[in-house]
Ligand SMILES: Nc1ncnc2c1ncn2[C@@H]1O[C@H](COP(=O)(O)OP(=O)(O)OP(=O)(O)O)[C@@H](O)[C@H]1O
């Protein structure tokens with residue numbers, strides 16, 4: 124018997140029927156076909172096994188009929204034995220065929236999941252930072268997973284369902300009509316009785332399924348947001364455990380209630396189907412029995428008819444919902460394609476060339492920048508799960524021009540929100556300028572390959588990220604084949620080696636989630652060591668805003684000296700010592716360069732810099 128059991132039917136019934144009215148983009152079918160092409164022959168073999176299974180299943184009642192009419196009734200023992208053996212043999216053959224078919228369907232399905240997953244991962248990774256700023260990670264991941272799996276089901280689940288149920292239905296119906304059109308006609312009259320409860324229950328199941336999905340999503344995002352160090356800290360500091368618990372309990376209760384309702388609805392459904400099937404069998408026996416008595420049909424025919432009847436209603440109910448099933452699968456495919464079609468805002472130009480990893484001359488020419496809008500970086504269907512946020516539409520940077528000579532350090536200072544971090548992210552092309560250009564040794568960064576650019580330009584962010592892994596693994600992220608000696612050297616230069624050796628597990632110490640095991644200063648020094656291992660010739664550094672004690676400050680200062688020596692650097696300075704050593708200071712205010720010069724000059728000028736200096740640095 125084919126795999127369209129009650130479970131499959133119920134799953135298909137709980138699907139959202141609104142997809143039926145969704146329009147597919149032109150070309151979707153062709154693209155799906157192109158994904159299927161590598162599996163062409165496997166699909167053919169699989170479909171052959173599906174059809175074979177249907178044929179074997181329908182042939183059993185027909186052999187049963189012979190066994191009755193030509194074996195038992197005339198009392199021929201050999202015929203009985205031979206046909207009984209044949210039935211046994213067919214059962215074995217069917218088992219072999221379905222196992223074989225499963226082997227192929229599983230390989231097609233898993234192969235397809237593999238293809239889609241790896242492509243989607245590679246593609247999402249190429250998206251600009253702006254894309255990730257908008258997307259809510261948990262929701263994005265679950266969307267990608269469920270769509271990929273949904274798309275795979277289009278092939279194995281839906282395809283085999285449609286083919287096997289279609290073929291079974293055709294075979295069963297023709298066999299039944301051949302045996303007795305009267306009995307068949309009567310049993311078809313009952314068909315609406317099957318369709319009606321499945322429509323009714325299907326509607327409720329859809330509602331419950333959607334409710335359960337939303338509730339589960341709420342539960343898991345509540346857990347994901349609270350069961351990490353930052354979230355847990357917030358809950359603990361605000362003493363809101365009881366409130367959180369109540370929230371969680373109320374949602375979990377609803378999930379439980381929904382589960383009970385769904386299970387009972389499923390049971391009603393199965394019971395009503397079984398009940399109607401029994402009624403149908405009773406009618407067939409009643410009608411068929413009197414036909415046998417009046418010698419219109421044989422007893423064997425009646426036995427075959429009742430056996431076939433059991434194989435009629437399953438495929439019928441399954442096929443009644445087939446449009447929803449097929450569309451759900453196609454829409455999943457389409458959503459995967461939608462992601463694959465999202466053009467990364469930042470990518471190599473066709474004419475892009477490699478730039479060398481040498482300390483070059485960095486030049487900003489009339490650079491203006493506005494953060495990209497939602498439409499440019501995200502997808503309509505992802506927006507529903509993106510946290511709604513209103514983006515400032517105005518320019519963040521305007522007409523910025525300056526030159527950083529090779530091997531020198533330029534410090535950026537300015538009030539919070541002035542645009543310093545934004546300015547810094549433009550150099551390694553985390554974002555592209557809106558107008559103007561940024562040149563490295565005369566080459567527009569947009570004409571360089573991203574790989575060579577990111578090799579040459581290193582960046583340490585304000586809040587450096589560390590993976591939840593050992594210190595060693597975090598350092599090797601910059602250079603997977605770094606030897607322990609190289610690592611020790613980088614750590615010594617970054618003034619973090621003595622701390623690492625003092626830890627019981629040394630380099631094997633696991634830093635907590637998002638680096639929470641370490642202090643702010645320690646984290647930045649590890650990030651600097653990581654940068655030293657990567658050895659870029661140009662460095663962008665966003666100093667941690669966290670105030671450090673003077674001992675820590677001295678260590679970070681030493682680390683910075685090592686990092687910046689003989690390199691072209693742009694440092695967003697929050698420390699006086701950094702500013703003092705800069706070859707050039709740019710004061711950024713409201714997205715513009717307000718002042719430019721060296722420390723003494725700017726201090727003497729008595730403008731914004733001297734204000735900032737007195738407020739921010741002088742007391743330290
Ligand atoms: N991804 C983003 N999308 C839209 N606007 C942003 C984004 N990131 C920052 N901004 C806005 O750009 C402006 C400049 O931010 P930026 O982070 O560059 O300031 P900053 O000078 O580094 O400040 P701080 O000294 O506090 O780090 C701010 O008004 C900020 O709200």
Ligand SMILES: [Mg+2]
Nearest residue numbers: 543544585665
């Ligand atoms: Mg900043």
